[in-house]
Amino acid sequence: MVTVSTSPQTRAYHHGDLRTALVAAGLKALETTPVEDLSLRALAREVGVSPTAVYRHFPDKQALLGALAAEGIEQLGQYQQAAAAAAEGNSDAFGATGRAYVRWALANPALFRLVFGQCRDVGPSIFGDNLAARLLQDKALRAVRGDEAGAQQLMVQAWAVVHGLAMLMLDGQLPQDDALIDRVIDPRTLFAR
Amino acid sequence: MVTVSTSPQTRAYHHGDLRTALVAAGLKALETTPVEDLSLRALAREVGVSPTAVYRHFPDKQALLGALAAEGIEQLGQYQQAAAAAAEGNSDAFGATGRAYVRWALANPALFRLVFGQCRDVGPSIFGDNLAARLLQDKALRAVRGDEAGAQQLMVQAWAVVHGLAMLMLDGQLPQDDALIDRVIDPRTLFAR
DNA sequence: GCTTAATGTTTATGCCGTAAACATAGCAGC
DNA sequence: GCTGCTATGTTTACGGCATAAACATTAAGC
Numbered sequence: 001m002v003t004v005s006t007s008p009q010t011r012a013y014h015h016g017d018l019r020t021a022l023v024a025a026g027l028k029a030l031e032t033t034p035v036e037d038l039s040l041r042a043l044a045r046e047v048g049v050s051p052t053a054v055y056r057h058f059p060d061k062q063a064l065l066g067a068l069a070a071e072g073i074e075q076l077g078q079y080q081q082a083a084a085a086a087a088e089g090n091s092d093a094f095g096a097t098g099r100a101y102v103r104w105a106l107a108n109p110a111l112f113r114l115v116f117g118q119c120r121d122v123g124p125s126i127f128g129d130n131l132a133a134r135l136l137q138d139k140a141l142r143a144v145r146g147d148e149a150g151a152q153q154l155m156v157q158a159w160a161v162v163h164g165l166a167m168l169m170l171d172g173q174l175p176q177d178d179a180l181i182d183r184v185i186d187p188r189t190l191f192a193r
Numbered sequence: 194m195v196t197v198s199t200s201p202q203t204r205a206y207h208h209g210d211l212r213t214a215l216v217a218a219g220l221k222a223l224e225t226t227p228v229e230d231l232s233l234r235a236l237a238r239e240v241g242v243s244p245t246a247v248y249r250h251f252p253d254k255q256a257l258l259g260a261l262a263a264e265g266i267e268q269l270g271q272y273q274q275a276a277a278a279a280a281e282g283n284s285d286a287f288g289a290t291g292r293a294y295v296r297w298a299l300a301n302p303a304l305f306r307l308v309f310g311q312c313r314d315v316g317p318s319i320f321g322d323n324l325a326a327r328l329l330q331d332k333a334l335r336a337v338r339g340d341e342a343g344a345q346q347l348m349v350q351a352w353a354v355v356h357g358l359a360m361l362m363l364d365g366q367l368p369q370d371d372a373l374i375d376r377v378i379d380p381r382t383l384f385a386r
Numbered sequence: 387g388c389t390t391a392a393t394g395t396t397t398a399t400g401c402c403g404t405a406a407a408c409a410t411a412g413c414a415g416c
Numbered sequence: 417g418c419t420g421c422t423a424t425g426t427t428t429a430c431g432g433c434a435t436a437a438a439c440a441t442t443a444a445g446c
Contacts, residue, residue: 015393049395050394052396056394057393
């Protein structure tokens with residue numbers, strides 16, 4: 001059979017960079033679709049490839065989700081870093097990174113859920129070498145002026161507050177009210193030190 | 194056709210109380226199975242009924258999950274109330290209910306997730322007439338000695354901490370360490386008032 | 387240029403949720 | 417006591433899913 005270009009753009013048999021395309025499509029889909037509604041077939045369709053082509057680049061669905069989660073935690077870290085930089089010198093720079101955490105979650109609900117919910121056997125814990133984790137550690141250590149044990153406690157407490165607030169808002173248990181975020185992550189009432 | 198008892202127990206065409214049996218089977222399944230692996234067909238199989246019999250009692254899967262969630266929030270409230278009663282007069286009765294929240298979550302991971310994660314259009318927010326919500330409100334109000342605005346803030350902060358801690362532990366981001374729960378929910382360092 | 391490995395496709399299996407049509411049986415009124 | 421209605425199950429069917437296996441195409445190295 002002669003490979004005549006009958007259509008405007010002849011579809012190449014090989015995609016070129018399917019893996020990247022799939023991750024991009026996944027991230028885009030998560031902007032409007034909850035993670036549990038994400039399907040490999042839909043992604044493949046979106047990218048213009050057969051339903052099982054995915055398996056040439058990911059052993060299974062979990063692996064693809066893991067790649068998306070890795071992108072997510074990276075983006076979260078960068079968003080927090082920007083907020084921290086903007087609040088540099090501010091009396092509550094620590095709080096600023098916490099508020100950024102919650103705001104990023106609200107802006108990227110599905111991806112946020114994926115990052116922290118799908119990590120059963122996928123990615124390492126946030127206490128890896130990712131930006132968000134390093135920010136948390138740095139800020140906490142600074143807040144307690146070097147007290148190691150105190151920093152450890154503060155870190156977990158702070159993480160719990162912002163994570164819990166984000167989750168409750170995402171799950172509709174609390175209104176997604178920006179002012180409420182400020183009222184909860186309030187340095188005057190939150191921690192006693 | 195004669196209805197002869199050929200088998201030890203003749204299976205009645207009608208189950209008797211299928212709805213209750215399904216909920217019970219669902220709760221039992223959630224003890225060992227994550228909520229996303231729960232299937233109507235498996236539940237029907239468990240109860241000994243055809244795959245579609247479920248639809249005589251629930252319009253769809255979400256409705257069944259909603260019924261399970263309702264059971265869950267009820268159980269959580271009772272567990273917290275027991276803990277609160279045990280800590281009555283204790284200087285940190287408020288903290289006791291918070292620690293109970295986290296411990297119940299760790300003991301019932303799938304059900305806890307269902308209660309707070311599946312409520313998109315299922316159940317009302319926890320701020321309904323359930324026990325857990327009332328406990329939170331009472332304890333917070335007492336902690337601030339009647340200050341309404343302060344109680345509101347404290348309530349959300351406290352809920353966020355315990356919910357975040359529970360989630361992070363369930364998702365493997367923090368070790369499920371009982372001592373860590375005590376260190377996080379620590380009245381001396383958690384809130385400044 | 388031929389071989390080979392990488393990358394896609396086709397086909398198939400066995401789950402799933404759920405809709406529609408049909409079967410059974412308890413019960414209400416005569 | 418018979419009749420018919422309604423609640424409750426069953427059967428059958430559909431389309432979608434993840435994934436496995438066999439096959440096709442193409443790019444890259446010798």
